[in-house]
Amino acid sequence: MPRPFIALGIVLLLAGCGHAPLHTEAPVSAEAASPTNARIYFLREKNYIGLLVDYPFQIDGVGKFEIPNGSYFFVDIAPGDYVLRSRSPTLPGEYVIQLKAKSQEIYYVEVDFRQDNVDAAYGASFLGGPLIGWIVQAAEAKENDGPFVLTPLTAEQAKLMMKTLKFRQG
Numbered sequence: 070m071p072r073p074f075i076a077l078g079i080v081l082l083l084a085g086c087g088h089a090p091l092h093t094e095a096p097v098s099a100e101a102a103s104p105t106n107a108r109i110y111f112l113r114e115k116n117y118i119g120l121l122v123d124y125p126f127q128i129d130g131v132g133k134f135e136i137p138n139g140s141y142f143f144v145d146i147a148p149g150d151y152v153l154r155s156r157s158p159t160l161p162g163e164y165v166i167q168l169k170a171k172s173q174e175i176y177y178v179e180v181d182f183r184q185d186n187v188d189a190a191y192g193a194s195f196l197g198g199p200l201i202g203w204i205v206q207a208a209e210a211k212e213n214d215g216p217f218v219l220t221p222l223t224a225e226q227a228k229l230m231m232k233t234l235k236f237r238q239g
Contacts, residue, residue: 106145107170110177112222112230115139119182124217126155126180136180141230142237148172155180155217162215177227179220 113124113136123135129152131144148170156163164183168176222230 103145105147105172107148107172107174107176108143108145109168109170110141110143110175110227110231111136111180112141112177112227112234113138113180114230115233116182124155124180124182125157126153126217126219128153137237139234140237141234146170153178153219155215155219157216160216164215164218166219166221175224177222177224179218179222179227179230181218181220183216183218 109128111126111134115138120138123137125133125135127133128144128146131146131151134142134144136142151168151170152165153168154163154165166178170176
């Protein structure tokens with residue numbers, strides 16, 4: 070093997086060794102935005118599955134959001150009952166959780182990809198083609214059977230996760 074290729078390989082190998090995790094650009098606040106609001110942090114770990122796809126979700130009465138890979142952000146909301154819903158525009162099913170927000174409380178929710186949901190579609194696709202796979206998956210979709218999952222986290226879990234994520238303005 071020519072020496073330039075060996076040198077290039079060593080440089081590329083060493084370049085990956087110096088990578089440190091991203092740290093938060095905004096401090097993790099222990100307070101809500103105001104005495105009358107609640108704050109929800111949405112977190113998404115860096116993952117190769119869905120690397121280039123922003124995961125969609127919505128908060129009833131507040132808006133629709135997408136969270137990029139390896140990031141987190143927060144939304145301030147008025148106290149009340151909310152439905153957090155994750156639904157893909159191209160994949161069947163949805164995932165729903167209820168939230169009763171209280172003023173000055175902080176909530177943490179992880180938005181993640183459900184591998185088991187897509188595995189079922191690919192399995193059926195292998196047997197009968199992609200269209201059949203998605204039709205089978207749509208027919209079998211049950212409550213909280215969408216491609217993404219919304220998981221409530223404790224403050225400790227979330228703060229550990231945030232150390233490796235990049236803050237994004239919501």
